[in-house]
Amino acid sequence: MAAVLSPEKLSETHRRTLDQALEAIRTRGYWSPHPEHPKAYGEGGLPGSLGAAEGKAAFDAVLHTRLDLGQPGTDGWTGGEVSPYGPELGVEYPHAELDVLLPAMSAGMGAWRAAGPETRALVCLEILARISARTHELAHAVMHTSGQAFVMAFQAGGPHAQDRGMEAVAYAYEEQVRTPGAVDWSKPQGKRDPLQLHKSYTAAGRGISLLIGCNTFPTWNGYPGLFASLATGNPVLVKPHPRAVLPLALTVRLAREVLSEAGFDPNLVALAAERPGEGIAKTLAVRPEIRIIDYTGSTAFGDWLEANARQAQVYTEKAGVNTVVVDSTDDYRGMLSNLAFSLSLYSGQMCTTPQNLLIPRGGITTEAGTKSYENVVADIAEAVNALLGDDARANGLLGALVNPDVKARLEAAADLGDVALASRAVANPDFPDAVVRTPVIVKLDGTKPDDGAAYLSECFGPVSFAVAVDTTSDALDLLRRTIREKGAMTVGAYTTSAEVEQALETVCFDESAQLSLNLTGGVFVNQTAAFSDFHGSGGNPAANAALCDGAFVSNRFRVVEVRRQA
């Protein structure tokens, strides 16, 4: 049977987008092919896409069903997701017998390699287009596994995640085609005939790539590794977080559908859902067939993977402690509202949310005069209260706590120091079982060793520490120590001093951390844009990889050269 999706057809549909993505990663201006607004989907919007009602209906239709992906080696069914908003999802997923599934995944690798970098990239773009068309459905799936509020689940779990996936495809393609497919090589030998060889260069994937998904951003954190590995010629086994299977299972289903239509083995992408307590990631991670691992999650398991999965290239995003240095500002109100939003968004459950606000004890200079440490802390607390005072708005920003661990940490945080802003429970009229909480801000002293135990650990969730430091210089020292010892996905800072700005840059260059300066408007330290911003640096303990750069893709394949006598 001829493939429905021929290379010509794929090129016609997606080559221009690929070229735009390649241009975007080179120039890093704003670009995205995926609309952010929910109304851009459905009738009259993105062709072939599901609108709001259709997407919701598609999501509802999959609940309480068995999601049969047609995978080989299925030896049973597993599931059990419960939405952070309350409802049980009731979806059953295939459980895989690895000794059957893994060889089946490898079987299609030769044809996938032979297809070459361009066809692989275009197939990936078709998968992303199918995902994009079902953004409304996926938004509900992300919302009801991560606890994100709907608009965030829609944007971060939809277009932004798709952008990150496409960015990875662009990097993967560019990396593979920087070496030509073949060359005739001729080396002069003076008066004798030149030495001549015909040389071919083939990008060859390493083997099966394992994606270990996370609970909070199953698609956004999952797509880069998935598409980087697939585009470089590797089968991808998707092992979702047991609380966030559905968004990735739906993704796998679309990927398998496109691979089949394009004439490739659908088993190049498969799902590995696990039974409760099975801990399948640990088993899979050291299987010899697994040659690449992408992981987002705890530092403990990330470190374990790096130490033990020695047969694989391991890309990790682990925990970090994000800092904001508050030195001075000429837009005090703008700073307060920007910080309040950053602390509140998704209840601080982003790997990029600031945790430690370092504020000089003697206060900071602003356009409205000097503000003492106590003023600044009280004003941030007040800004958060103002932002979240309306319950409807609060629900829209906070979402729900993703799991009971976050709630427990939030409750324990109040005992760590003086509470500058207490957390409050917010009722969600649509989902009465949702656990919705506003952030707590706790005051700590940067010179007290006891307090260091708190602010030098990641306290994942809606918890921030207002850490009093003696001077900005001390703040810089603490920033350096925090990045070096604990890692950081983001660093923020407010200063009107060119000298302090330069010192901040030096710390971030030395310790390899991404810095946002004086954000007072509609961009927040915890948000990055694909094609322009790097997510993490890959150079401090929070993550060994950055999204997305050459290093993220260049070791997922190797170039195999064949030299022939000409």
Added chain:
Amino acid sequence: MAAVLSPEKLSETHRRTLDQALEAIRTRGYWSPHPEHPKAYGEGGLPGSLGAAEGKAAFDAVLHTRLDLGQPGTDGWTGGEVSPYGPELGVEYPHAELDVLLPAMSAGMGAWRAAGPETRALVCLEILARISARTHELAHAVMHTSGQAFVMAFQAGGPHAQDRGMEAVAYAYEEQVRTPGAVDWSKPQGKRDPLQLHKSYTAAGRGISLLIGCNTFPTWNGYPGLFASLATGNPVLVKPHPRAVLPLALTVRLAREVLSEAGFDPNLVALAAERPGEGIAKTLAVRPEIRIIDYTGSTAFGDWLEANARQAQVYTEKAGVNTVVVDSTDDYRGMLSNLAFSLSLYSGQMCTTPQNLLIPRGGITTEAGTKSYENVVADIAEAVNALLGDDARANGLLGALVNPDVKARLEAAADLGDVALASRAVANPDFPDAVVRTPVIVKLDGTKPDDGAAYLSECFGPVSFAVAVDTTSDALDLLRRTIREKGAMTVGAYTTSAEVEQALETVCFDESAQLSLNLTGGVFVNQTAAFSDFHGSGGNPAANAALCDGAFVSNRFRVVEVRRQA
């Protein structure tokens, strides 16, 4: 004091060469800026270069002296190299107090980072130009540490090593400039004002890079890592093999001279020579300041580094077992002479020398009829004898055994099976103490498990195994197993069958090994050309890195982004 070497001056001298190198790595045709012929150096040749007599005089002048590099933290002197050709070199090198030297090396990193990718690349090219000008001197240093014959020491240790260094600079430069220095980012917001940020991107080195040199190819295997790290903003500490210090010490001297003249801290490049038995590599490898390691040497220590130097990016070239599959040929004489040369060059002491010749028991088809296994083995032995029959020619090809371990392995090899070609001692009239030996060829049976213990281990030195296999298909299976379990830097094959050729390619694609097919002329499986050939694949157990590709450079620095409210 103004720098003697201004960025403008450097650009004038080297920018065009850099552009040519960038073009070469993209097109991979033949290119080299470093002349191969010894007569191209000195008066009337490469401007400013030392001729043969001057180079020899410079080498002689450094013998039995103390090579003071002016490094901080020098707490004594060490040395003790003895040429494989007999003479003691008698050079003393600084011994470093690490707690003084390492901080001194880090001190210059900020200015080196601020110089930017282009200036760093041009400074590296100036270092390479100074090295190139002293190729004759370095050739003697390589000869009298590695045991290579002079012409090989000249070419492989001179222009070819310099090519590999420049190739690494080109990759490093390209990788850093694929992200622009800055961009003004503007995201449309419908009817509202766009979101606007100014973003800067800085390539920031990781920290001190450690080069652990090898005995056989101190410059060729050392320059890629040295220049890749330096060009990406990292200080480089050079820890030579204790038997091969001089070539790298002279290199460090030139690098420090150029860095000073260009206005940078000379301590960005330093030497760590060790006292006998000190084992300083193990100490250095786990120091927190060391963030990158380049290593060539034994599998045991390479594996140890990968497992233990967890704070560093570790690039290793370890041992492998190189195979040649002999299936059929239409140029039997060409095949024999090509193989004879490959087995003889530098007494088989190249990481790329074939070890196992897999030959079907039933013989192979050639243009001169079928040749039995016994015929083929006898004819290869005869071809080696013919090549090395003349002692002067033999000395010029073989060089000297690099150390007593190689001699011991060679002597033991004769007991492993039937000897098809016995090794003989060759007298070297210029250096009576040199240990010069022709290769041994031992017959083994690919179906006997006992023989597998021999042919499935690397037997580094002038030892080859003529392994009888039942069929070519069995040879392919053994090839696959050998690459997968033991690694391979090279694979060679002779076949006239398109089917066998395709099967060979599939094995090499699957197992990630570089394949040379039907070489019968003046190119040999053990030689690779920078800018065109990859050295190793980085995808099998012989090496985790390839020279040179994106993966070799992309993780030596990280891009640090600074976002500012526009």
